[in-house]
Amino acid sequence: MTWLLAALGLTLAGAVLAFALGSRPVACAWMSTGVGLVAALLGLWPCAGVLAGGAVATFHAPWAMPLGELALRLDALSAFFLVPVFLLGALTALYGSTYLAHAVAPKNLGLAWSAFHLLMASMVVVVLAADGLLFLVAWELTVLASAALVILGGDDEANRHAGWLYLSASHLGTGFLLVLFLLLGRETGSLAFGGFGAAAGLPDGLKGALFLLAVVGFGTKAGFLPLHVWLPEAHPAAPSQVSALMSGVMIKTGIYGLVRVVFFLGHPAAWWGWTLLGIGLVSGILGVLFALAQHDLKRLLAYHSVENIGIIALGLGLGLLGLGAGQPAVAALGLAGGLLHVLNHAVFKGLLFLGAGAVLAETGTRDLDRQGGLLKRMPWTGGTFLVGCLSISGLPPFNGFVSEFLIYFGALLAVMAGPLPLTVAGLLLIVGLSLIGGLAAACFAKAFSVVFLGSPRSAAAAAAGEVALPMRLAMAALALLCLLIALAAPFGLEMLARVVDVHPAFAPAGASTIGVPGPGMGPFVPVPAGSLRHLARAATPFTAIVWGSFLLAALVGGVLAWRRHLLAGREVGATVTWDCGYAGPTARMQYTGSSFAQPLVELFHPVLQTEAHVHGIDGYFPVRARFASHTGDLFLRRFFQPLFHGIGAGLGRLTAFQNGVVQAYVLYITITLVVLLIGGLW
Amino acid sequence: MSAAILPPVLALAGAPLLQGIITRTKAWFAGRRGPPLLQPYYDIAKLLRKGAVYSGTTSWVFRLGPAAGVGVAALCLLFLPLGNLPAPFSFEGDLVFVIYLLALARFLTVIAAMDTGSAFEGMGASREMAFAALAEPALLFGLVAVARQTGRLSLEGLIRPIDVGDWAAHGATLLLVLAGLFLVFLAENSRIPVDDPTTHLELTMIHEVMVLDHGGPDFAFVEYAAALKLWILGALITGIALPVRTGEVAIDLAAMVAGLAGLAVLVGIIESTLVRLRLVQVPHLLIGACSLALLGFLIQ
Numbered sequence: 001m002t003w004l005l006a007a008l009g010l011t012l013a014g015a016v017l018a019f020a021l022g023s024r025p026v027a028c029a030w031m032s033t034g035v036g037l038v039a040a041l042l043g044l045w046p047c048a049g050v051l052a053g054g055a056v057a058t059f060h061a062p063w064a065m066p067l068g069e070l071a072l073r074l075d076a077l078s079a080f081f082l083v084p085v086f087l088l089g090a091l092t093a094l095y096g097s098t099y100l101a102h103a104v105a106p107k108n109l110g111l112a113w114s115a116f117h118l119l120m121a122s123m124v125v126v127v128l129a130a131d132g133l134l135f136l137v138a139w140e141l142t143v144l145a146s147a148a149l150v151i152l153g154g155d156d157e158a159n160r161h162a163g164w165l166y167l168s169a170s171h172l173g174t175g176f177l178l179v180l181f182l183l184l185g186r187e188t189g190s191l192a193f194g195g196f197g198a199a200a201g202l203p204d205g206l207k208g209a210l211f212l213l214a215v216v217g218f219g220t221k222a223g224f225l226p227l228h229v230w231l232p233e234a235h236p237a238a239p240s241q242v243s244a245l246m247s248g249v250m251i252k253t254g255i256y257g258l259v260r261v262v263f264f265l266g267h268p269a270a271w272w273g274w275t276l277l278g279i280g281l282v283s284g285i286l287g288v289l290f291a292l293a294q295h296d297l298k299r300l301l302a303y304h305s306v307e308n309i310g311i312i313a314l315g316l317g318l319g320l321l322g323l324g325a326g327q328p329a330v331a332a333l334g335l336a337g338g339l340l341h342v343l344n345h346a347v348f349k350g351l352l353f354l355g356a357g358a359v360l361a362e363t364g365t366r367d368l369d370r371q372g373g374l375l376k377r378m379p380w381t382g383g384t385f386l387v388g389c390l391s392i393s394g395l396p397p398f399n400g401f402v403s404e405f406l407i408y409f410g411a412l413l414a415v416m417a418g419p420l421p422l423t424v425a426g427l428l429l430i431v432g433l434s435l436i437g438g439l440a441a442a443c444f445a446k447a448f449s450v451v452f453l454g455s456p457r458s459a460a461a462a463a464a465g466e467v468a469l470p471m472r473l474a475m476a477a478l479a480l481l482c483l484l485i486a487l488a489a490p491f492g493l494e495m496l497a498r499v500v501d502v503h504p505a506f507a508p509a510g511a512s513t514i515g516v517p518g519p520g521m522g523p524f525v526p527v528p529a530g531s532l533r534h535l536a537r538a539a540t541p542f543t544a545i546v547w548g549s550f551l552l553a554a555l556v557g558g559v560l561a562w563r564r565h566l567l568a569g570r571e572v573g574a575t576v577t578w579d580c581g582y583a584g585p586t587a588r589m590q591y592t593g594s595s596f597a598q599p600l601v602e603l604f605h606p607v608l609q610t611e612a613h614v615h616g617i618d619g620y621f622p623v624r625a626r627f628a629s630h631t632g633d634l635f636l637r638r639f640f641q642p643l644f645h646g647i648g649a650g651l652g653r654l655t656a657f658q659n660g661v662v663q664a665y666v667l668y669i670t671i672t673l674v675v676l677l678i679g680g681l682w
Numbered sequence: 683m684s685a686a687i688l689p690p691v692l693a694l695a696g697a698p699l700l701q702g703i704i705t706r707t708k709a710w711f712a713g714r715r716g717p718p719l720l721q722p723y724y725d726i727a728k729l730l731r732k733g734a735v736y737s738g739t740t741s742w743v744f745r746l747g748p749a750a751g752v753g754v755a756a757l758c759l760l761f762l763p764l765g766n767l768p769a770p771f772s773f774e775g776d777l778v779f780v781i782y783l784l785a786l787a788r789f790l791t792v793i794a795a796m797d798t799g800s801a802f803e804g805m806g807a808s809r810e811m812a813f814a815a816l817a818e819p820a821l822l823f824g825l826v827a828v829a830r831q832t833g834r835l836s837l838e839g840l841i842r843p844i845d846v847g848d849w850a851a852h853g854a855t856l857l858l859v860l861a862g863l864f865l866v867f868l869a870e871n872s873r874i875p876v877d878d879p880t881t882h883l884e885l886t887m888i889h890e891v892m893v894l895d896h897g898g899p900d901f902a903f904v905e906y907a908a909a910l911k912l913w914i915l916g917a918l919i920t921g922i923a924l925p926v927r928t929g930e931v932a933i934d935l936a937a938m939v940a941g942l943a944g945l946a947v948l949v950g951i952i953e954s955t956l957v958r959l960r961l962v963q964v965p966h967l968l969i970g971a972c973s974l975a976l977l978g979f980l981i982q
Contacts, residue, residue, distance in 0.1 A: 390786070408778045415830055546774070556752075563903070574736055578798075
């Protein structure tokens with residue numbers, strides 16, 4: 001814990017120092033990078049210890065806050081979520097040492113770095129907090145720091161609007177969390193997490209209410225559909241390194257909170273699992289569909305965060321269903337798959353946002369249809385971005401496949417062995433996950449090829465060059481991690497098992513005490529302790545997949561070598577792309593992102609409701625033809641905007657009372673006093 | 683072990699023959715003699731002897747695509763049983779691995795096509811990804827429905843135990859699943875009614891238009907990978923459709939080879955008697971394939 005406190009202190013010191021060094025951008029940037037890297041080294045060490053089986057570390061200190069306690073606790077679950085926080089924090093800081101100056105106005109640079117460190121520190125505290133009040137305070141700090149960064153990301157109205165939407169959405173979510181923690185505190189006697197475990201014995205109805213509060217409160221942060229509306233606005237607006245941090249790890253604090261609370265609540269009811277499964281399917285499928293229809297690279301990535309949060313929810317939902325149905329193998333695989341996807345998504349989504357930032361820095365636009373041919377101009381960015389694309393599409397041999405495989409494996413077991421409801425859940429999950437996978441592959445085939453392949457569609461894209469070394473290093477490290485996580489998967493099962501074992505149903509000591517029926521509770525389902533023996537079933541497949549990956553590399557390498565051998569000494573010519581004999585092909589004839597996505601966008605038009613603005617060639621003297629399409633967020637437009645508009649209109653009626661006439665106010669005071677007086681005399 | 687070596691060897695050697703049979707069947711229907719059965723081999727051999735021409739727009743992505751296609755298909759063969767003949771390797775969940783490997787090959791082929799910057803190849807790439815996104819759930823779903831029958835999670839485990847008794851007991855399920863898988867087979871291998879591999883109009887093609895710019899050895903790899911994919915999906919269908927499980931390697935093998943040849947003839951007949959669907963109708967076909975597999979699952 002000392003190491004972690006040192007990391008925390010260093011990060012907070014970094015926040016103060018960055019503010020002081022604001023006028024000296026270079027010093028500020030290097031100081032911040034140093035702080036990020038050292039804090040990560042300090043912080044990852046104890047996390048690795050706990051994940052490798054070390055003892056749970058705790059820290060207590062008195063706090064002047066009433067009801068609160070400065071209590072931190074590092075168990076396997078916290079350690080698992082801290083790993084991506086520190087990892088991505090360090091790499092985005094490294095990336096930012098040259099990038100942030102592009103993205104933020106010079107006068108705000110110190111402030112931006114300060115907010116960055118504050119965001120890091122608050123996320124660390126959120127994951128470590130062992131006290132409800134401390135958790136909420138850190139949670140708020142996370143929101144404020146990241147909202148500041150969203151607003152600092154640009155000087156226009158769009159950024160302020162995005163920041164405002166983000167702040168209001170987050171605070172609505174926090175409202176639910178406040179109620180959640182107050183209820184938990186009332187029922188268990190204190191706001192200390194240590195006592196929250198007693199919530200497992202609460203009546204079913206109350207536990208269900210707590211679960212729903214957690215889903216809404218934490219789901220707003222995580223980006224569960226339809227609570228995601230802030231996400232596609234805020235993530236693109238922030239500077240890319242912050243987008244990477246927000247999308248990669250900040251929204252995962254929502255998942256962390258949800259998992260933590262669900263673990264407190266013990267034996268889950270079947271409908272909890274169904275709720276998460278439903279949310280996962282809707283978020284996953286609609287998230288990827290909306291992503292497919294976007295033209296803005298960072299907005300596309302933001303919608304993919306919704307999709308991946310959906311995949312995580314699918315895993316967690318399957319886990320809860322498995323627990324509820326007394327199928328520990330399904331439960332362990334589902335939970336482990338969902339949790340592993342948290343780490344994987346942090347790595348590849350971080351990588352993709354950093355890549356998008358590099359593209360933005362070089363071409364000055366996020367518009368997909370103004371890019372092209374960047375792979376030749378930015379080989380490092382392009383190569384690493386491709387690794388990110390393959391990983392996020394869940395394709396072997398990268399890390400996205402490994403976590404999706406665990407979820408598939410759990411679902412297959414559910415289909416095979418489970419009782420009927422579990423079979424149906426497994427089937428839904430398999431169909432959903434494969435559809436999501438196919439659509440995600442389509443979307444990233446579009447994103448990668450429109451940005452990096454073909455020829456440049458704008459002068460800026462043609463003039464682009466490779467980004468600076470720190471940015472390349474950060475991206476290369478993340479790309480390497482995408483591969484390494486997949487190759488290390490067989491060895492990682494034990495660590496994952498320790499994380500899953502935090503759930504009382506798997507905890508070694510609590511094996512036979514969980515799920516004891518109170519009055520009106522479901523049937524007693526004994527769950528044997530320890531998730532490793534269930535997860536171990538995935539060890540053989542994982543090992544086979546790793547060997548398969550090596551073999552694949554050898555096979556492809558062999559074919560490439562054979563082709564080189566064949567072509568040696570033969571004529572290898574260069575020419576233009578074949579275009580049906582047309583003599584003057586231009587870059588504008590290439591397929592654009594919109595054209596690539598058109599078949600699927602058309603097929604799913606009922607959901608996407610893409611608006612096309614066509615100005616065709618007509619009349620005797622036709623003017624320039626134009627085509628534009630736009631896919632707004634269905635839920636923002638059809639649900640939240642009318643809802644808040646209605647609330648606003650309703651509250652607007654009250655303005656009749658607040659009319660600015662002082663005499664009227666005096667009258668209100670008098671009436672109130674009279675009412676109170678009468679009430680008092682009664 | 684000796685029997686386990688046979689399926690991949692046979693696939694590597696015999697895959698292009700299936701295409702020869704399809705072409706021959708179509709020629710017979712059209713009243714022509716048609717090219718020799720071994721023509722696909724001659725084509726591949728000819729292409730391997732040629733030089734290469736690359737577009738100046740392309741990068742290493744374009745050069746990686748064809749090699750990755752062959753590599754992936756060859757790797758998939760290791761997990762593929764042929765009826766009663768076991769696969770060289772199998773593990774629980776290998777069906778997911780194989781389906782995702784095929785998706786990897788498709789992704790790399792698509793970005794190789796997009797690398798040329800040609801609008802034609804863009805069209806093919808876009809359609810390929812759109813239809814694959816719908817075909818993939820149907821394929822996985824069909825295999826899972828069979829897996830529930832046999833209670834095993836590997837390709838070998840779900841295909842080898844299917845015997846006459848299974849067909850007698852769950853014939854309707856297997857038939858529906860087979861129908862769904864067959865539609866996926868046609869779509870994934872770019873056959874009529876989804877795609878016409880022999881059309882001469884780029885605007886209507888899917889797979890063929892994606893590989894317009896490949897030539898020489900690269901095109902040989904593309905053709906060979908396509909043949910292997912035809913074999914892989916065909917072997918899955920034949921393995922489920924023909925419950926010949928005598929234990930005699932020769933008989934089982936002969937049955938499967940005959941089954942694959944029969945499948946190729948069936949494809950030839952379909953290509954001779956049906957027309958290609960309009961592109962906007964293809965998704966309906968694939969959703970139909972998914973529904974068939976689901977129906978098969980439900981009536982268990």
